[in-house]
Amino acid sequence: MKIQNILFALGCGLVSQTLAVISWEEADKKASSFVSDLSEAEKIDIVTGYMNMQGTCVGNIKPNSRKNFKGLCLQDGPAGVRFNEGTSTTWQTGINSAATFNKDLLYKIGKDQGAEFYAKGINVALAPSMNILRAPASGRVWENFGEDPYLSGVCGTQITKGMQDSGVIVSAKHYVANDIEHNREASTSNMDEQTLMEIHVEPFYRTVTEGEAGSVMASYNAVNGVYVVQNKKVLTEILKEGMNFQGFIVSDWWAIHDLEGSFNAGVDMNMPGGKAWGPNYINDSFWGSNISNAIRSGKVSSARLDDAVKRIIRSMYKMNQMGNFPNVNLRAQSMHTETHRQAATESQILLKNDDNVLPLTKKYRKIAVIGKDADKAESCTDTACTNGNIIQGFGSGTTDFTGITDPYSSIKNRASKEGITVVGSISDSANEGANAARDADVAIVFVRATSGEEYIVVDNNKGDRNNLDLWHGGNDLVKSVAAVNKNTIVVIHAPATVNLPFINNVKAIIHAGMPGAESGNAIASVLFGDHNPSGHLPFTWAKREEYCCDVSYPGELPHGGDSKTTYDYKEGLFVGYRWFDKKGTKPIYPFGHGLSYTTFEYSNLSSSLVKSGTEVTGLKATFTVSNTGSVEGATVPMLFLGFPNVSEMGDYPVRNLKAFDKINLKAGESKTVTLEVDQHGLSYYNTNKKKFVVPTGGEYTVYVGKSAGDLPLKVTLKNTQGSNEGSSAGGNNNGDNNGNNNGNNNGSNNTGYDCCADSNARVQYTDESGNWSIENGNWCLICPEKPQCFSISLGYPCCQGNTVVYTDKDGKWGLENGQWCGIADIPSPSTGCPYQTKNGYPVCKTTTTVVYTDSDKWGVENGEWCIMCN
Ligand code: NOJ
Numbered sequence: 001m002k003i004q005n006i007l008f009a010l011g012c013g014l015v016s017q018t019l020a021v022i023s024w025e026e027a028d029k030k031a032s033s034f035v036s037d038l039s040e041a042e043k044i045d046i047v048t049g050y051m052n053m054q055g056t057c058v059g060n061i062k063p064n065s066r067k068n069f070k071g072l073c074l075q076d077g078p079a080g081v082r083f084n085e086g087t088s089t090t091w092q093t094g095i096n097s098a099a100t101f102n103k104d105l106l107y108k109i110g111k112d113q114g115a116e117f118y119a120k121g122i123n124v125a126l127a128p129s130m131n132i133l134r135a136p137a138s139g140r141v142w143e144n145f146g147e148d149p150y151l152s153g154v155c156g157t158q159i160t161k162g163m164q165d166s167g168v169i170v171s172a173k174h175y176v177a178n179d180i181e182h183n184r185e186a187s188t189s190n191m192d193e194q195t196l197m198e199i200h201v202e203p204f205y206r207t208v209t210e211g212e213a214g215s216v217m218a219s220y221n222a223v224n225g226v227y228v229v230q231n232k233k234v235l236t237e238i239l240k241e242g243m244n245f246q247g248f249i250v251s252d253w254w255a256i257h258d259l260e261g262s263f264n265a266g267v268d269m270n271m272p273g274g275k276a277w278g279p280n281y282i283n284d285s286f287w288g289s290n291i292s293n294a295i296r297s298g299k300v301s302s303a304r305l306d307d308a309v310k311r312i313i314r315s316m317y318k319m320n321q322m323g324n325f326p327n328v329n330l331r332a333q334s335m336h337t338e339t340h341r342q343a344a345t346e347s348q349i350l351l352k353n354d355d356n357v358l359p360l361t362k363k364y365r366k367i368a369v370i371g372k373d374a375d376k377a378e379s380c381t382d383t384a385c386t387n388g389n390i391i392q393g394f395g396s397g398t399t400d401f402t403g404i405t406d407p408y409s410s411i412k413n414r415a416s417k418e419g420i421t422v423v424g425s426i427s428d429s430a431n432e433g434a435n436a437a438r439d440a441d442v443a444i445v446f447v448r449a450t451s452g453e454e455y456i457v458v459d460n461n462k463g464d465r466n467n468l469d470l471w472h473g474g475n476d477l478v479k480s481v482a483a484v485n486k487n488t489i490v491v492i493h494a495p496a497t498v499n500l501p502f503i504n505n506v507k508a509i510i511h512a513g514m515p516g517a518e519s520g521n522a523i524a525s526v527l528f529g530d531h532n533p534s535g536h537l538p539f540t541w542a543k544r545e546e547y548c549c550d551v552s553y554p555g556e557l558p559h560g561g562d563s564k565t566t567y568d569y570k571e572g573l574f575v576g577y578r579w580f581d582k583k584g585t586k587p588i589y590p591f592g593h594g595l596s597y598t599t600f601e602y603s604n605l606s607s608s609l610v611k612s613g614t615e616v617t618g619l620k621a622t623f624t625v626s627n628t629g630s631v632e633g634a635t636v637p638m639l640f641l642g643f644p645n646v647s648e649m650g651d652y653p654v655r656n657l658k659a660f661d662k663i664n665l666k667a668g669e670s671k672t673v674t675l676e677v678d679q680h681g682l683s684y685y686n687t688n689k690k691k692f693v694v695p696t697g698g699e700y701t702v703y704v705g706k707s708a709g710d711l712p713l714k715v716t717l718k719n720t721q722g723s724n725e726g727s728s729a730g731g732n733n734n735g736d737n738n739g740n741n742n743g744n745n746n747g748s749n750n751t752g753y754d755c756c757a758d759s760n761a762r763v764q765y766t767d768e769s770g771n772w773s774i775e776n777g778n779w780c781l782i783c784p785e786k787p788q789c790f791s792i793s794l795g796y797p798c799c800q801g802n803t804v805v806y807t808d809k810d811g812k813w814g815l816e817n818g819q820w821c822g823i824a825d826i827p828s829p830s831t832g833c834p835y836q837t838k839n840g841y842p843v844c845k846t847t848t849t850v851v852y853t854d855s856d857k858w859g860v861e862n863g864e865w866c867i868m869c870n
């Protein structure tokens with residue numbers, strides 16, 4: 001056990017050593033030396049974009065031949081390299097990447113996307129995009145990673161690590177709270193500080209602190225009345241100082257409306273340089289030579305200029321771009337179809353599959369494929385067209401199309417291998433669709449909706465969707481097909497939630513999202529079961545009016561002006577599933593939902609806090625996942641955390657996603673899974689202390705399951721923050737196991753480790769083998785002389801609670817999380833306690849002093865928590 005941990009740690013060290021080119025400190029030294037002989041004009045050239053988006057890349061920084069400096073090329077992002085004319089992959093969108101819930105794959109996506117940017121000499125990829133989905137109608141939700149800050153942060157971090165390991169600087173965007181397209185350049189997102197930090201800044205926190213993002217893009221909107229590009233609190237205090245961000249802040253395109261405000265707030269690079277769009281504004285910037293004048297008049301400092309330049313050059317050194325970086329050539333060939341195909345396939349979400357109508361097999365002789373969305377995607381500028389399969393939204397986050405596969409052709413190809421006939425009605429005509437479906441064994445209807453950026457209006461939708469209905473008569477199409485075919489399957493290509501008036505009239509629904517070029521192959525692979533569906537919703541699917549928030553459609557205001565539309569984030573922390581939990585409303589499909597062609601069961605949850613001295617520094621949860629069906633598949637266990645219900649926390653969400661993993665299992669296979677939460681994950685933002693803190697007192701509740709709506713496993717952990725309890729003598733970082741469900745320790749030690757000699761050995765760590773301690777510097781397994789609970793020898797865990805459901809000759813039985821468990825009935829005559837211990841705590845010897853009360857009364861004896869008995 002421990003040896004594996006050590007090897008793993010060593011492995012990580014080796015990997016990061018190989019990949020980390022140089023440290024920030026070294027990069028800083030090199031940058032200082034580079035900057036030291038730059039003239040003021042040369043420095044200004046490095047911070048001010050030139051060509052105003054009329055050059056080769058969407059953003060350019062001028063070369064400097066004296067310094068042998070090639071300048072910079074910045075390019076969108078995030079669905080691959082924009083304007084690549086078919087030389088690179090047309091990737092799946094961000095929301096589809098998130099739907100894979102596959103951390104290794106997310107890294108690979110970043111790595112391979114990074115390789116494509118790198119091959120073209122692009123220094124900065126304008127990706128990943130990490131705004132939070134508050135309202136599904138928001139135009140750019142498809143570029144982002146959904147509604148959850150933790151998931152968004154993990155996606156952002158993994159993609160960032162991958163891209164930067166390929167030598168490309170990311171620009172994590174759009175920092176921050178740029179969540180509605182209408183008046184994005186004349187609106188203010190207003191919220192309390194805790195909401196800002198825990199929900200909207202959070203994805204950037206992970207991406208900056210763990211992912212070491214080299215750049216962050218400051219968004220168009222204002223936060224609490226001050227445009228982000230002028231918001232010193234948001235840029236300098238929170239990002240640069242609070243997160244120790246070492247990279248540079250680039251403005252979103254033409255978001256800068258002045259010099260002093262933006263420069264002094266902390267923006268380091270003005271993109272694309274001009275005051276407004278177009279050739280007329282090349283060399284007409286709020287920055288540029290105005291910086292010199294402002295330094296002369298004392299309005300900005302030369303130190304700020306030096307800092308901005310150094311940040312840019314430092315990131316370039318860090319990502320090894322100051323040596324032999326490729327020359328800019330947007331047509332350089334670099335494709336990664338395989339990684340993209342895997343991601344597109346893993347992002348298909350099976351929402352419903354009644355009567356196991358899917359997968360398609362030989363039992364069906366004739367399949368009808370219906371709908372224009374099954375046709376090849378239509379290619380046009382910034383994908384502002386919808387006459388075909390929807391594989392991306394519209395706007396700057398798009399990529400030229402290449403290697404596009406369409407659902408109809410892919411299904412036909414695949415079906416021919418099984419000798420299945422496919423008929424098509426590749427139009428949105430309800431009559432034609434019904435005719436094709438009538439005598440088919442199965443009818444698959446492809447329907448669609450799209451959205452994008454506000455500078456483009458598509459079918460009267462100015463970026464944000466006007467409503468959540470399917471476009472092009474999708475509902476009528478499904479209705480007429482379902483009326484004639486009892487095996488109707490609906491495939492939806494859309495940015496996020498759409499209305500499902502047909503939900504009860506169709507057998508299966510797949511949310512395909514916006515899967516990029518491999519759209520056709522991905523859906524065929526899932527429909528035929530070549531890939532067992534493993535995508536999960538990165539957002540809650542509900543009726544529009546049930547979400548916490550919605551977009552509004554104000555009239556247009558001048559960009560960057562004093563007059564702003566106010567978007568109040570009244571929901572506070574309660575965004576996405578947190579809102580539904582608070583309201584007790586059941587959505588149509590919960591966050592994390594996604595079916596498979598097999599079934600999975602989760603059992604045997606145990607959990608413990610990790611401590612360093614009196615500090616709680618983490619949490620571990622171990623449980624078993626089993627494939628109980630008949631085919632191989634992948635499941636995504638998710639850990640949600642309920643925080644201590646103590647007054648300092650205020651009104652806090654019932655649970656919050658804090659960890660997940662994707663586990664592949666053969667039919668009948670079981671695996672032990674451990675998920676970990678770090679100290680930040682156990683913390684909340686304390687507005688008085690202005691930092692994240694672990695609360696004191698109460699208990700954490702650990703929930704594990706397959707989605708926010710399916711959490712069969714639960715344990716509670718006494719929160720020992722600030723106390724010695726659970727701390728090891730040497731202050732190392734292992735904690736107690738007060739959340740262990742006592743179900744795993746069967747007294748037989750086949751771990752290869754000795755049983756502990758001390759019969760009262762202190763639990764340091766818990767895993768599937770049982771409870772571990774350290775003796776004489778070696779790990780030992782705490783082996784009870786006899787099973788702690790009669791049920792263990794019968795193959796059942798010990799109950800955590802004590803509700804007797806049934807009694808037989810073996811003992812008292814309870815039922816927990818759908819599983820029988822034995823009640824460890826060890827009466828304690830001296831105290832009258834029904835149970836000697838609960839969750840590993842002893843019974844108090846005296847009954848006089850109650851220190852704390854939750855569902856039990858607690859005392860402290862000899863520095864240890866104990867449970868009082870009446
Ligand atoms: C504006 C968009 O908001 C941003 O995401 C993009 O990177 C820039 N335009 C450049 O195209």
